[in-house]
Amino acid sequence: MGNLLPVDFLRRARRFAARNIRKLSDRMRAADRKKSPVVFSKTSSPSISGPLFTVIIPTVDRSQTLVDTIRTCLMQDDENLCVLVSDNASTDDTANVVASFSDSRLKYINPGVRLGMAEHWEFALSHVKEGFVTVLGDDDGLLPDAIRAARQLTADYDAKAVTWQKIEYTWPNHIIPSFRNWLQIPLGVKVELLKTRDVVAEVVGFRASYPRLPCIYNSFVSMDLISAYREKNNGEFFGGVSPDVYSAFAIASQVEEFVFCQRPLSINGGSGKSNGTLQTLGDKDHPSARKFWRETKFKHEEGLPQVAVIEFAVIDAFIKVKRSVACFSDIEIDQGALLRSAIGSTFGGYIPAERREERVEAIREYAISRDLHSTFLKVHEQKRDVPSPPFELPKPGYYHPGSIVFDATTFGAQDVFAASRRSSEVLDLAAGQSELFKKLTQTKRPDLAVALFARAKGQPLRLHLGCGAAYFEGYVNVDFPQSEHAIMSVTPDVICDLTEIDLPADTVEEVRLQHVFEHLNRVVAIASVIRWHRWLRVGGRLHIETPDFEGSLRDFLNAGDLREKMRAIRHLEGDQVDGWAYHVGQWFPERFKHTFNMLGFDKAEIRQKASGHSPPLRNVVAIGTKTSSRSAKQQYQSGCDLLKQFMVAEEEGPTWEAWAKQLAGVLGGEILPQPSIYQPLLS
Missing domain, CATH: 3.90.550.10 (Spore Coat Polysaccharide Biosynthesis Protein SpsA; Chain A)
Structure with missing residues (x-):
């Protein structure tokens, strides 16, 4: 046998080995932590333990x-x-x-x-x-x-x-x-x-x-x-x-x-x-x-x-x-x-x-x-000698791979408290739904897409577009800023032009419009339904309410005096106080049903509805369910077929071709819809 080591030496050797094993273990844990993203736990009870x-x-x-x-x-x-x-x-x-x-x-x-x-x-x-x-x-x-x-x-x-x-x-x-x-x-x-x-x-x-x-x-x-x-x-x-x-x-x-x-x-x-x-x-x-x-x-x-x-x-x-x-x-x-x-x-x-x-x-x-x-x-x-860059901050958008920029007004934020809450929602979305977030950054307006889903706070996205003064709980309410409204007061969750929103396919639970759709001309209306169909998941709903042309026409024809007739006309034409506040599309049950069926909402519920006014105004509610996905080519062709039905004679072929070209431009993002009605400034 070889020489025996003293007992105290063995004890010291064991302690030395144990210390080194602990150090190695600590280094390995630290290395693991350095490679891993941080995940912050969120509990409902306030923290009261630990240092001040x-x-x-x-x-x-x-x-x-x-x-x-x-x-x-x-x-x-x-x-x-x-x-x-x-x-x-x-x-x-x-x-x-x-x-x-x-x-x-x-x-x-x-x-x-x-x-x-x-x-x-x-x-x-x-x-x-x-x-x-x-x-x-x-x-x-x-x-x-x-x-x-x-x-x-x-x-x-x-x-x-x-x-x-x-x-x-x-x-x-x-x-x-x-x-x-x-x-x-x-x-x-x-x-x-x-x-x-x-x-x-x-x-x-x-x-x-x-x-x-x-x-x-x-x-x-x-x-x-x-x-x-x-x-x-x-x-x-x-x-x-x-x-x-x-x-x-x-x-x-x-x-x-x-x-x-x-x-x-x-x-x-x-x-x-x-x-x-x-x-x-x-x-x-x-x-x-x-x-x-x-x-x-x-x-x-x-x-x-x-x-x-x-x-x-x-x-x-x-x-x-x-x-x-x-x-x-x-x-x-x-x-x-x-x-x-x-x-x-x-x-x-x-x-x-x-x-x-x-x-x-x-x-x-x-x-x-x-x-x-x-x-x-x-x-x-x-x-x-190098030309100076423009004296401006980076524009709203996604900057791969490190950051995303917003006009904070998009969130309705005007102070650091609101900016803090909205920023937290964006970071939670990026961390909790990373695949969705990646898709959102690839849209034409990543800032708007991210803002909408961030405001949903992890819940299925239900959009209320053009909310006006009607704020619906459970929806992300979207509208123009207050500066675009001469009469009503608005407090939307996201402030933007509805036509600039671009979302990934099959990601939205519901799109709802309450007395907004009638403000869109025929090309933009058809293009919008096609876009909303693409956004919606299978089983998702498109919920639209507009003035009812047929019901209002009956009120007009049955009116007892001029005042009642003008009331029906006002309902159909819009208040016209703001540049956007003109009704340029007239909708009724049969038109909704036909449009929905042509554009992929095979399951549709259409009903006529009386308002709470006295006497009531006539509205139509159309709820379509997306039953399947459709190709862009198929939807464009269906849209062109719908537009063709607006021709008053075969001689309007060139007009229809112009509509079809406009539809392609709107769907492709090459044409941004612009107001077509002159609006005088309020003094």
């Missing part, structure tokens, strides 16, 4: 947007939450706005005097002693399940910092009119465990933006990390002009790895008073822009111009943190990449032409101080 989560909302004179920011926080289904509004000596009704909420999770503090931005954030952070903390701008918002998701991620990964990608939203009062009420939703779902040093190197190498780091503005951070940094930085956490940028490096210096969640948990709002908006897009002499630099005790590092160039804010924060806590010693700033990024964003981004000269001179000054003037000249010449 605090949302700090620093604010100053922005009560108009603050109220909706607070609403996004208080809709969180979590009792172990503190929403801390820190009012930087506002002169508006901020205090009253906060007091208007009756929720014990909401707290209010005020330093009593106006502080610089970084100093104010430090004041607010000093009131947080435990748990996890984030900072939310007073025109930003949380998504409905943000706290639950953050709590789940911190627990699953035993993480000290959880970072996420943000949704971008511009308020209706944005200083650039063409930017207003714009919404961009990232569609990523992965959760990654990132090495902090690797990301720091990417950020100062200008291969990644600073929010990729655990910035307190888009992260929940353990107060343990905050306290650890304070101990090394003379008791302060924030130490730079831009506290959000500074926090990214400060937190990174205290943690080896952090969780990065591609699915958004919050919205970055840009309003008319946003600091970032005013600093980069607004008048450089705007009072708020001047106050930003004047009120803070912090300045950029020597040699860095005091201007709002984000690349300067990044390296200023990096240098300060690197010096304060003796970290990142082997990570260097890529000066050439800095110049390319700063000059590129000046000419190729969203910087107004009148602000470019100031930025270019600041970048030139910096380049000269670093002996990089020749590099500056080369990059400047390249970027300057």
